[in-house]
Amino acid sequence: LSEDVATPSRTKEILKKHDLVLKKSLGQNFLIDQNILHKIVSAADLGPGKGALEIGPGIGALTQQLAKLAERVLAVEIDQRLLPILAETLEPYPHASVVHGDVLKLDLPELFRQHFEGKVDAVSVVANLPYYITTPIIMKLLEEKLPLENIVVMIQKEVADRMAAAPGSKDYGSLSIAVQFYCEPELVTIVPRTVFVPQPNVDSAVIRLRVRTAPPVDVEDPDFFFEVVQSSFVQRRKTLYNNLAARFFTKETKAELEGLLLGINIVPSRRGETLSMEEFARLTSALRAYGC
Numbered sequence: 470l471s472e473d474v475a476t477p478s479r480t481k482e483i484l485k486k487h488d489l490v491l492k493k494s495l496g497q498n499f500l501i502d503q504n505i506l507h508k509i510v511s512a513a514d515l516g517p518g519k520g521a522l523e524i525g526p527g528i529g530a531l532t533q534q535l536a537k538l539a540e541r542v543l544a545v546e547i548d549q550r551l552l553p554i555l556a557e558t559l560e561p562y563p564h565a566s567v568v569h570g571d572v573l574k575l576d577l578p579e580l581f582r583q584h585f586e587g588k589v590d591a592v593s594v595v596a597n598l599p600y601y602i603t604t605p606i607i608m609k610l611l612e613e614k615l616p617l618e619n620i621v622v623m624i625q626k627e628v629a630d631r632m633a634a635a636p637g638s639k640d641y642g643s644l645s646i647a648v649q650f651y652c653e654p655e656l657v658t659i660v661p662r663t664v665f666v667p668q669p670n671v672d673s674a675v676i677r678l679r680v681r682t683a684p685p686v687d688v689e690d691p692d693f694f695f696e697v698v699q700s701s702f703v704q705r706r707k708t709l710y711n712n713l714a715a716r717f718f719t720k721e722t723k724a725e726l727e728g729l730l731l732g733i734n735i736v737p738s739r740r741g742e743t744l745s746m747e748e749f750a751r752l753t754s755a756l757r758a759y760g761c
C-alpha cells in the first residue's frame with residue numbers, strides 16, 4: 470500500500486489502472502526518480518514540528534516523501550481526477566490532507582489557519598510546480614506574506630537562473646529583485662528531463678528560497694519600490710535615465726532627473742540591470758522625495 474509511486478513502472482501502472490491521460494495544459498509532468506525527490510525533500514529541512522504545503526501533488530510522488538518527514542502535509546491539486554488516486558497513495562499518512570482547487574484562487578492564509586496554525590512551528594512550500602504558472606505562484610506566496618520558512622521548488626532552469634541572478638548578469642531583472650527582496654535564493658540542483666513522465670521540453674532546476682524575516686533594504690512603500698524597479702527594466706537596452714524619464718517625468722521636467730540621479734551617486738547612462746537592490750532603494754526614496 471505504501472509503495473513509493475515515483476518509479477517508472479509504478480507510475481505507469483497507476484496511470485493505466487485509472488485510465489488517466491495526463492494534461493499538458495495543467496503542466497502535468499510527474500517525477501519518477503527517487504534520488505531527485507530526496508534532494509528536494511532534504512533541501513526543505515523537514516522533521517518533527519514542521520509542516521509542508523505542496524502545490525500540485527499529481528499522483529503523490531513527492532507527497533509521500535513529505536509525509537514521511539513532516540508533522541503535517543497539505544497538498545493543493547486542481548485536477549479532480551487525481552483525488553481518488555491521492556486518497557490511495559496517501560492512505561497510510563493520515564496527517565497529509567488534500568484540498569481540491571486552483572492555488573491561484575484559494576484563500577491560502579485561511580488554509581494555513583485550518584491546517585498548520587497551532588499544529589506546527591514552521592511551514593515550507595515544497596513542490597514540483599506546474600510550469601505554466603511558476604511566477605504567479607511564487608509571487609502569490611511571497612506577496613501574501615504567508616509565514617513560510619522555505620520555498621523549495623522544481624521550476625524551469627531559466628526561471629531559477631533569473632530568480633538567483635546578481636546585478637550585471639543577463640538574467641538579472643525585476644523577478645530577481647522581487648524574489649531577493651523577500652528571500653535568499655540558492656540553486657539546489659539541475660535536473661535532467663529524463664526524470665519526468667512525460668518529459669518536459671525545457672531544462673529544470675530545484676531552487677531553495679529561504680524566506681527573510683525582514684527585507685535586506687529599507688523601503689517605505691514596497692509597491693512604489695517595485696514600480697520603480699519594473700520601470701527601470703521596461704526596455705532593457707535603454708539607459709536608466711530613458712526608462713525612468715518615460716515613466717515618471719514629462720518633457721518639461723525631464724532635465725531634473727539627471728541631477729536627481731547624480732545626487733544619489735547613480736550615473737544616468739547606466740542600465741537598470743547594473744543596479745543593486747540597495748541602489749534601487751535609494752532611487753525609490755529620491756523619486757518619492759521629488760514628488761513621484
Ligand code: SAM
Nearest residue numbers: 498499500525526527546547548571572597599
Ligand atoms: N507533484 C507531482 C510530481 O512531482 O510528480 C506532480 C507535479 S506536476 C509538474 C504539477 C501538478 O500541478 C499537476 O498535478 C497539476 O494537475 C497541478 N496543477 C496545475 N495547475 C494547478 C493549479 N492552478 N492549482 C493547483 N494545482 C495545479
